[in-house]
Amino acid sequence: RDFTEADRKNSHVVLLSERAVHDGFPGEDPIGHKISNIVPTPDDKAGSSGDVMVIGVVANARINGLKDTAAVAYVPYFAYVPWSLSFIVRSSRPSSTIMPEMRRILWNTDPQVAIPIVKSLDDQLNDSLGSERFQTLLLSSFGAAALMLALLGVYGVLAYSVSLRQQEFGIRIALGSDKSRLVTLVLKQAAWPVLAGAAAGLVLAFAAGRWVSSLLYETRPTDPMAIAASLALLILAAVLAAVLPARRAAQVDPVEVLRNE
Structure with missing residues (x-):
């Protein structure tokens, strides 16, 4: 409920947020209970206005940030010594x-x-979102750097492996192997470490979920869509890193390889 017209100048009533009820009256109905009031009234500017009665409970408000629901007590403004006042204006104009x-x-x-x-x-x-945006930018930067290092690792390992197996690939082509099969062979070689890394990452994501959840807003670290998108991005990036070594394997000249033999 909200304050009624009769409550406007009554300094002995208060509305509590759901968080305040949870903290102050766990498992109880707060309506009718009295709590101490330290907000000064015009008759008592020292700040000891006696007790006030809880007359209603209102929804939580995110006052200090999007993630924090503060415990709030609301009192009628005009029943107390005036202090700073904020107006909220709605307009269709910019x-x-x-x-x-x-x-x-x-x-x-x-x-x-x-x-x-x-x-x-x-x-x-x-x-109000300054700290959250900084955290997002920082974590995104670390994530992008980790992804780039992983891609460079996949590319480097495959390129080195292809250079060592050029003789094998040349013989396969000379014996009639389709070049597309060589590409598939190299991509499969890249798939195993990528899938193993993805599985390990999933385990770590679930293990670190409780810590990461404090940095998130209205989402869970185990959100299926977020996990699916991350896996898709990782697999796509790994495939792109493996394409160039795979094409190089398919372009091996069997005549040149056999001549070197």
Whole structure:
């Protein structure tokens, strides 16, 4: 429930968020309970306003970030000593055009009023996501670097293996082996370590899930779509790294190989 008109100037009522109820009244119905109030009223500016009664429970709000649901107690604004006040304005016009107009309206009402911050909801959201974006960029950079190292490793191992097996490939071609079969042979050689690495990565992903979950928002480290996309990206990258050595194996000249023999 919300505050009613009768509650607006009543300094002895409070609404609690679901998180506050969970922390303060586990397994209990908080309605009717009294809690200590330290918010000053106009009659008691020292800040000891007695007890307030819980009259309702409201949904959690993410005040300090997208992942944190703070324990919040809501009191009627006009029943207490005024402090800073925030207005939320909805408009179909761009925020860049209405913010100067909002300042003019407020200053026309009270030229002495201080307006320290005027920003759009998008700007407010972007500011609150600064640390999350930095973490995402940092982890993405490490992931991209690890993927590039893995690709270089796959390419280097296959290229070296193909150079050592040129005689074998030349003899296979001379005996009538199809070049596509040689390409398949090299790709299979690349597939085994890639699949083994993917399996090990899955095990580590599940093992580190609890730690990684603290860095995620509204998703799970074991999300099937995320895992499938990661595996698809890894396999595609490995195939691309193996294509060049595989083509080199298929282009071996059997005459040149036999002549060297």
